[in-house]
Amino acid sequence: MKTWYSICALDEGAEISIYDEIGAYGVSAKAFLADLGKLPDAAPLTLRLNSPGGSVFDAVAIYNTLKRHAGNVTVTIDGIAASAASYIAMAGDEIIMPENAFLMIHDPSGLVMGTAADMRSMAEALDKVGASLIKGYAAKSGKAEDEIAKLMAAETWFDASEAIDMGLADTLAAPVKMAARFDMSGFRNTPEAIVATMKAKADPVTVEPEPAPKPAVGSKAGPEPDPATIRTEAMAYAKTVVDLCRLAGQPQMAAGFLEAETSLEDVRKALIDARAAADPDISATHPQPGPAPQAKPWGDVIARTFKRKG
Structure with missing residues (x-):
């Protein structure tokens, strides 16, 4: 089954990559945490993020597990850490952002179908999760929870310099080419720089494949899939x-x-x-x-x- 993360063992510690929507393809945080649990408790971890977010409930579980990890956790945002992905980033002992990377925080959202009681229950759950997110961002940034709450309600995007000034990141790195494209239409305030990149026809970091061999005489070849x-x-x-x-x-x-x-x-x-x-x-x-x-x-x-x- 396709998954949204990978964990690779290194000579010292491990590198974790989350390069897709968190909780996509039916793979929950349970599988991620099971794989993470196989690593030594004190192993240093490098977490590379390029994600539009996803399941906030999975993100909270991943954040809590990374915070409990005894080894050092270094987070590098390779493009975008939006929504739930930005909360996972807060688990890093050091958060590194290239100059052209972005981080976004907003209020959690959810979908429920049912009675008024079902909807009240979902609203209560989102309030609790939102309060947890506020505490996590505030703990990393050192800012007041009221200030964080206002930024979340407004769906606030930070470039690398702004995130560092805000205390949501620690280290500025050289620019990188964005490694993936995502559907950002669900967000209200997506920066134009991201919109333009996502709409680009060619993936900036994809190596052009070698030309396919010409079909044999008499055979038919359809167009190459994009x-x-x-x-x-x-x-x-x-x-x-x-x-x-x-x-x-x-x-x-x-x-x-x-x-x-x-x-x-x-x-x-x-x-x-x-x-x-x-x-x-x-x-x-x-x-x-x-x-x-x-x-x-x-x-x-x-x-x-x-x-x-x-």
Whole structure:
């Protein structure tokens, strides 16, 4: 299964890379923490970040584990540490930012579907997580929690110099070429420099592949697939699968679907069947208004929420 992180052993310690959306592809922080737990307690760690964020709950778990690690933790932001990724960065004993890197903090957000009680429960959870984030940023920067809270509410982006001045980073490094492109449309105040880079047709750090051999006489060769397009489609597929599973109340099924590369149509069918099996049929003894259970209303919800294109 594809994952959003890698951990490589070094002669002394290990290097961890988070170069994607945290919690993507159905891989949670549980797997990350299990791999991290295999390292010696006192091993020095180098964490390289280039991430638009992701699951804030996973990020808090990763931050807490890195803070408990006995060895020195050095964080280098290789481009972007936004949202949940910026909180993970705060676990570093030293945070290094190249001149053209960015760090962003904002209030946590979440998605819930259900009753008013469900939504109040989510709001309470986000308030608790937000308070935890504020304490983490304040502890690193030395700034007052009220000041941090205002910056988070405004979705504040810092370049390297600003982050260092704010106390959210320690060391300025030479500029780097951004190593990945992300969909930044979900953020309000993304700097134009990042938007332009993300929209660039060519990946600045991708080495041009050698020309493919010419096809044999009489054979047909289609156009070479665009790596950026493949990546975008893969990310969209993974996000849709995870969202569908969460919506259906079956988040544990996402990993299996992604590993098997199950079509979205089959994902929908499997989730509808799983939901139907999980919901007891009480209509015989307690008639319910509306359509019969065979109508499988969750199927309607999923279909309306994630309409197929084309």
